[in-house]
Structure formats: C-alpha cells, structure tokens
Amino acid sequence: MKEISVIGGGSWATALVKILTENKVHVHWYVRRHQQADILNQKGVNPDYLQGTKLDATYIEASTDLEAVISKSEILLFLVPSAQLPAIVRNIDTDLLKEKFVITSIKGTVGENNDLPSAFISQTFHLGEQHQAMIGGPCHAEEIAGNRKTYMTLCSANLPFLRRIADWFTTPYVRVQLSADLLGVEYAAIYKNVVGIVCGMAKGLNYGDNFMAVLVSNAIYELEVLLSGVGASTNRMGCSQYLGDLLVTGYSAHSRNRTFGELIGQGYSVVQSQTIMSMVAEGYYATKGLFETASRFGLNLPLLNTAYRVLYNHMPVVSEFKLLERNIK
Numbered sequence: 001m002k003e004i005s006v007i008g009g010g011s012w013a014t015a016l017v018k019i020l021t022e023n024k025v026h027v028h029w030y031v032r033r034h035q036q037a038d039i040l041n042q043k044g045v046n047p048d049y050l051q052g053t054k055l056d057a058t059y060i061e062a063s064t065d066l067e068a069v070i071s072k073s074e075i076l077l078f079l080v081p082s083a084q085l086p087a088i089v090r091n092i093d094t095d096l097l098k099e100k101f102v103i104t105s106i107k108g109t110v111g112e113n114n115d116l117p118s119a120f121i122s123q124t125f126h127l128g129e130q131h132q133a134m135i136g137g138p139c140h141a142e143e144i145a146g147n148r149k150t151y152m153t154l155c156s157a158n159l160p161f162l163r164r165i166a167d168w169f170t171t172p173y174v175r176v177q178l179s180a181d182l183l184g185v186e187y188a189a190i191y192k193n194v195v196g197i198v199c200g201m202a203k204g205l206n207y208g209d210n211f212m213a214v215l216v217s218n219a220i221y222e223l224e225v226l227l228s229g230v231g232a233s234t235n236r237m238g239c240s241q242y243l244g245d246l247l248v249t250g251y252s253a254h255s256r257n258r259t260f261g262e263l264i265g266q267g268y269s270v271v272q273s274q275t276i277m278s279m280v281a282e283g284y285y286a287t288k289g290l291f292e293t294a295s296r297f298g299l300n301l302p303l304l305n306t307a308y309r310v311l312y313n314h315m316p317v318v319s320e321f322k323l324l325e326r327n328i329k
Contacts, residue, residue, distance in 0.1 A: 025059065078105075153177045197257045201317055
C-alpha cells in the first residue's frame with residue numbers, strides 16, 4: 001500500500017493531500033485541532049483552509065497525535081511554517097525517524113542558525129542526504145485546488161527515491177520534475193518569498209508595471225548572487241523551480257507574501273498586516289534569516305536589505321524605496 005505521513009494542516013498541506021489522495025495514496029495526517037481532524041476524517045474537507053476543496057476521505061486518517069502519525073509510514077512530509085518547526089520536532093522521539101525518508105516543503109529558515117528546513121531536520125534526527133527530499137514550485141495551493149496546470153519539482157540526492165514517489169504527485173494538471181539540487185532549490189524557494197513581500201510593498205506604494213519589471217529583474221540577479229554565495233549551482237537558474245517560483249510569488253494575487261507586503265506598503269504595521277491576513281507570510285521570517293545569512297557571506301542584496309530594514313528596523317517604507325530606487329538598475 002502507498003502511504004505517507006503528513007505533518008501540517010494548512011493550505012499547502014491540503015493541496016498536496018488532494019493530489020496524494022487522488023493517486024490513492026493513504027495519508028496519515030497530523031493536524032493540531034480535534035475538530036479539524038474529525039471533519040477531515042468524516043467529510044474530507046479542511047474546515048480551516050481551502051474549504052471548497054473536497055478530498056477523498058477514503059484515503060485520509062487525520063489525527064492530533066503527532067507520534068502516532070509519524071509511526072504509521074516510512075515517508076514523512078513536513079508542511080508546517082518554518083517558525084513552528086522547532087517546536088514540532090521537540091515533540092518527536094528521535095528514534096521514530098530512524099531509516100525514514102523525510103520530505104520538506106517549508107519556505108523559511110529555521111532557528112538561530114538560520115538553517116534550511118531540510119538541514120535542520122537532518123541535524124536534529126541524524127538523517128543522511130539519501131533520506132532527505134524537498135518539494136519546490138511554482139505551486140500555489142489555490143491553483144492546485146482548482147486543478148490548474150502546475151509544474152512541481154521533487155529534489156533529492158536520492159534520485160531512485162524520487163522516481164519511486166514521482167507518480168504519487170503526478171496528475172493531469174500537475175507535471176513533476178526531478179532535481180538533485182536540493183540546496184539551490186530550497187534557497188530559491190525561501191528567497192522568492194522575500195521578493196513577494198518587496199513586490200507587494202511596491203504595489204502598496206502605487207508603483208507601476210515599469211518599476212515592477214525593474215524590481216523583478218534585480219531580484220533575479222540577487223537570487224543568482226545568493227545561490228553563488230552559499231555554494232549552490234546557478235547553471236539552470238532559468239528553470240521553473242528557481243526563476244518560475246520567484247516570478248509567480250512576485251506577481252500572483254494568490255501570493256500571501258505579496259499581500260503582506262502590499263499591506264505594509266499601504267502603511268499598516270507588521271502586526272496589523274499579520275492580523276488582517278490571519279495567515280502566515282513565510283517571507284517575514286525568511287527576510288531575517290536570509291539577511292543574516294547574506295551578512296555572514298558578505299553579500300550585498302538591496303531588495304533583501306530593504307525588506308529587512310522595513311520589517312525589522314521599522315524604517316519608513318516610502319524612504320526605503322526611495323533609497324532602493326538608487327540601488328537598483
């Protein structure tokens with residue numbers, strides 16, 4: 001029997017469970033609330049996210065017992081916000097993950113060391129690279145929910161494992177690609193959320209399409225600088241899992257990071273923006289983690305610097321964008 005344990009109950013988790021259950025993969029699903037688990041098991045609907053999406057409850061076993069869910073499958077899929085990951089893993093017995101395969105799709109750095117999510121889990125549970133994988137984009141949950149054409153990338157040094165599970169994520173509307181570049185794709189997936197926030201700020205400040213094109217062009221260059229700086233390859237940066245993910249996050253109305261940035265650009269504070277959205281914008285945490293990483297490597301990334309100064313140094317967004325205008329070309 002094909003089965004997987006999913007940790008996380010948000011929009012992205014719901015979209016991936018939709019794909020998995022359509023492919024008759026049995027999903028052991030950890031969620032935080034008993035009511036949410038009951039409704040998922042009985043009706044195949046997530047009451048908190050993508051409520052209009054019907055899931056095949058035949059293949060769902062939702063539970064609030066984290067260790068029970070993990071013990072049910074040899075393959076784990078972590079889909080929690082990066083800020084919540086340390087608290088989640090603290091509740092897991094290290095022995096439970098021995099010889100398991102761990103897939104992540106978390107778009108922010110983790111902890112004081114600003115680790116990649118895959119690296120954080122690997123170090124915590126002593127997993128080798130053959131037992132690690134991640135899912136890259138561009139993949140908005142809302143479009144998957146609506147069966148709209150999507151390209152998804154599975155990344156791991158263990159290509160036989162990826163080939164084994166590729167069909168689990170493949171549907172008539174999802175095309176799956178395989179990559180061995182976990183480092184590059186994971187950093188790109190995190191950086192694109194910062195770009196989404198900066199593009200949103202520009203929209204909130206009423207900049208037009210001409211400036212937005214310059215902004216995104218510079219973001220592409222910054223991504224290349226970042227990947228080179230951390231030791232990742234930039235040979236295939238034009239592919240969808242790098243550039244495509246950045247573009248959709250910068251331009252799409254589905255991007256919660258763009259929405260968050262737009263609120264900031266309109267004059268709302270960080271706390272006000274988070275309250276209005278009532279959803280996690282991973283780019284907020286990613287900005288701090290990547291800024292500290294870029295500083296450690298001596299990288300000059302004007303868009304990232306702008307996001308950091310506005311979000312964490314509480315600098316006025318208008319004056320920061322005037323400065324940014326002089327630092328991009």
